[in-house]
Amino acid sequence: MAYFRCYNCWTLFKSDSKDDYDECPKCGKLLFVGSVEEMIEATITNPREKQKYEKILKKLKKELSNNKDIYEDSLETIAGMSSRHKPDAIYYYLSDKNKKFPLIYEVETCDSIFNNNTINQCRLFSQTAKNTSGEFFIVVPKICNGKRGFDLAYEMLEENVINLDYAEIKTF
Numbered sequence: 001m002a003y004f005r006c007y008n009c010w011t012l013f014k015s016d017s018k019d020d021y022d023e024c025p026k027c028g029k030l031l032f033v034g035s036v037e038e039m040i041e042a043t044i045t046n047p048r049e050k051q052k053y054e055k056i057l058k059k060l061k062k063e064l065s066n067n068k069d070i071y072e073d074s075l076e077t078i079a080g081m082s083s084r085h086k087p088d089a090i091y092y093y094l095s096d097k098n099k100k101f102p103l104i105y106e107v108e109t110c111d112s113i114f115n116n117n118t119i120n121q122c123r124l125f126s127q128t129a130k131n132t133s134g135e136f137f138i139v140v141p142k143i144c145n146g147k148r149g150f151d152l153a154y155e156m157l158e159e160n161v162i163n164l165d166y167a168e169i170k171t172f
Contacts, residue, residue: 004033004085007123010131031120049109052141057088057107059172060139064091070103078102078128085121088139102134105170110144113152119160126166135168142171 006024089105129136140149
C-alpha cells in the first residue's frame with residue numbers, strides 16, 4: 001500500500017491496487033500507481049538511454065549549482081509534502097522575505113518523453129508548481145532522432161493538456 005497525490009484534484013489517497021493504474025476516489029481520474037521498479041523501467045528502457053539520462057542530469061545539476069540564489073534539497077518532499085513520485089532534482093529559490101519557492105526538475109530522454117509515467121509526473125509536478133507558487137521544468141535532450149527535443153516535449157505537454165503556464169521546457 002502506498003500514498004498518491006492526484007494531479008487533477010490534489011487529493012491524497014491510499015492505493016493497494018495490483019494494477020498499474022488506480023482511480024482517484026474524489027475526481028475519478030485514472031492515475032499511474034505502478035511500483036517504483038515499474039516507474040524506473042518505464043522511464044529508462046535501455047542502458048544507452050540511462051547514460052543519456054545521467055549525462056543530462058549531471059549537466060543540469062552543474063548549471064544549477066552555479067546559481068547562488070538557489071539551493072538543492074531532498075527529493076523526499078516538495079514544499080513540505082511527501083510524494084511517491086519524486087522529481088529528478090528539486091531546488092529552492094529563497095525570496096527576499098525568506099519564503100521558499102520550489103524549482104522542480106524532471107529529466108527525460110528521447111525514449112521517455114511520451115510514456116505514461118512521464119505524462120503523469122508532468123501533470124503532478126506542474127500542479128505542484130501551481131499550488132506552491134513554484135516552477136516546474138521538464139528537461140530534455142536538444143535533439144531527439146532528428147527532431148528538436150523542445151518541440152517533442154511541447155507536443156507531449158500540449159497533447160496531454162498539461163498547463164503550460166506551470167511547465168517550462170529546458171534542453172541540454
